[in-house]
Amino acid sequence: MKAPLLATTLALGLALGRASELSYPQGHPWAPARRGDLRGPCPMMNTLANHGYLQRDGRNITRENAVKALADGLNFNPTLANIMFDQAIIANPEPNATYFTLDHLNQHNVLEHDASLSRADAYFGNNHIFNQTVFDETRQYWVAPILNASMLANSKVARMISSKAFNPTYTFTLITEEFSLGEVVAPVIAFGDTDAVIVNRTLVEYFFENERLPTSLGWKRRDEIVSLNTILKATSAIRNATSLFTDSDASLSKRKLTANLH
Ligand code: HEM
Ligand SMILES: *[C@@H]1O[C@H](CO)[C@@H](O)[C@H](O)[C@H]1NC(C)=O
Ligand SMILES: *[C@@H]1O[C@H](CO)[C@@H](O)[C@H](O)[C@H]1NC(C)=O
Ligand SMILES: *[C@@H]1O[C@H](CO)[C@@H](O)[C@H](O)[C@H]1NC(C)=O
Ligand SMILES: *[C@@H]1O[C@H](CO)[C@@H](O)[C@H](O)[C@H]1NC(C)=O
Ligand SMILES: *[C@@H]1O[C@H](CO)[C@@H](O)[C@H](O)[C@H]1NC(C)=O
Numbered sequence: 422m423k424a425p426l427l428a429t430t431l432a433l434g435l436a437l438g439r440a441s442e443l444s445y446p447q448g449h450p451w452a453p454a455r456r457g458d459l460r461g462p463c464p465m466m467n468t469l470a471n472h473g474y475l476q477r478d479g480r481n482i483t484r485e486n487a488v489k490a491l492a493d494g495l496n497f498n499p500t501l502a503n504i505m506f507d508q509a510i511i512a513n514p515e516p517n518a519t520y521f522t523l524d525h526l527n528q529h530n531v532l533e534h535d536a537s538l539s540r541a542d543a544y545f546g547n548n549h550i551f552n553q554t555v556f557d558e559t560r561q562y563w564v565a566p567i568l569n570a571s572m573l574a575n576s577k578v579a580r581m582i583s584s585k586a587f588n589p590t591y592t593f594t595l596i597t598e599e600f601s602l603g604e605v606v607a608p609v610i611a612f613g614d615t616d617a618v619i620v621n622r623t624l625v626e627y628f629f630e631n632e633r634l635p636t637s638l639g640w641k642r643r644d645e646i647v648s649l650n651t652i653l654k655a656t657s658a659i660r661n662a663t664s665l666f667t668d669s670d671a672s673l674s675k676r677k678l679t680a681n682l683h
């Protein structure tokens with residue numbers, strides 16, 4: 422009597438286990454950070470740790486571990502992932518460091534910067550924990566169910582104006598701008614259409630708010646490998662969309678200017 426019941430229970434457990442396995446990437450169940458785990462200002466690095474693509478404790482992000490996590494989680498090619506690691510390793514203040522931790526990313530004005538989409542400026546408080554107030558400000562500019570380059574650019578520019586107006590320590594260099602553009606296009610790279618530079622808003626909000634891959638919303642890792650060129654092309658669309666002018670026709674502007682002089 423006992424044995425069949427146990428067998429049934431086991432079988433049911435296995436079936437349920439398999440069904441729920443479908444809701445997250447195979448072998449990478451999501452779990453929130455535990456006490457003592459390190460997390461940082463990057464919603465994606467936190468997410469990769471929450472799924473165990475990176476060490477769940479947020480430590481020991483070596484070149485090898487970063488390249489593997491970005492490939493397995495997001496299908497980034499090794500060249501791209503290596504470049505990202507090269508840019509990130511300065512986060513570890515030790516000379517000649519071979520790894521960084523997610524906590525290293527929190528150091529203000531190293532890689533972490535003002536006017537983030539989902540984090541408060543260091544001047545106002547915690548610069549690395551998700552902040553709903555800040556994210557709600559960002560989302561005001563996400564005015565349709567499918568985000569495009571204009572909406573993403575508008576939210577970025579709005580956050581910059583907000584910081585510039587109200588944060589007396591506002592800092593945002595031309596180098597910050599390059600990182601910022603990459604961050605703003607990142608949701609398109611991870612979850613959207615990189616050619617059209619669009620992404621489903623529901624997926625992006627779910628990702629930011631839960632630091633979780635939106636597998637349960639039907640997302641899966643893209644089949645096409647992501648290269649540096651993929652990112653540069655999409656970033657260019659965001660950069661262009663940050664312009665506050667509606668007309669970039671130089672000859673037209675010149676004509677108007679001449680007319681004004683008369
Ligand atoms: C070596 C890999 C990476 C490192 C070291 C890294 C580091 C960072 C850091 C330090 C920030 C904070 C900037 C700020 O102050 O706002 C950030 C922001 C961000 N990162 Fe990453 N990142 C990496 C890869 C990625 C990838 C692969 C994605 C997604 C495809 C991504 C998505 C984002 C987004 C969306 C933000 C903006 C968050 C906000 O503005 O609130 N990151 N990242
Ligand atoms: C850190 O990661 C490397 C692989 O890049 C691994 O060989 C090493 O054992 C890890 N160290 C710790 C302390 O987890
Ligand atoms: C770091 O690397 C440089 C260049 O290889 C070397 O000259 C220097 O001594 C190293 N520093 C430490 C603390 O290991
Ligand atoms: C969230 O950001 C707002 C605006 O910068 C700030 O006033 C608030 O203190 C932040 N909340 C937390 C929990 O840091
Ligand atoms: C994005 O969508 C908005 C609203 O639908 C539209 O006005 C704008 O032209 C679009 N921008 C781009 C770059 O497609
Ligand atoms: C965005 O994704 C959600 C979740 O999968 C889906 O319900 C919704 O229809 C999508 N929106 C559009 C406009 O495709």
Ligand SMILES: *[C@@H]1O[C@H](CO)[C@@H](O)[C@H](O)[C@H]1NC(C)=O
Binds near residue numbers: 654657658661
């Ligand atoms: C951005 O603007 C530049 C200069 O006007 C143009 O050459 C480029 O094609 C634009 N990029 C995109 C992706 O629209």
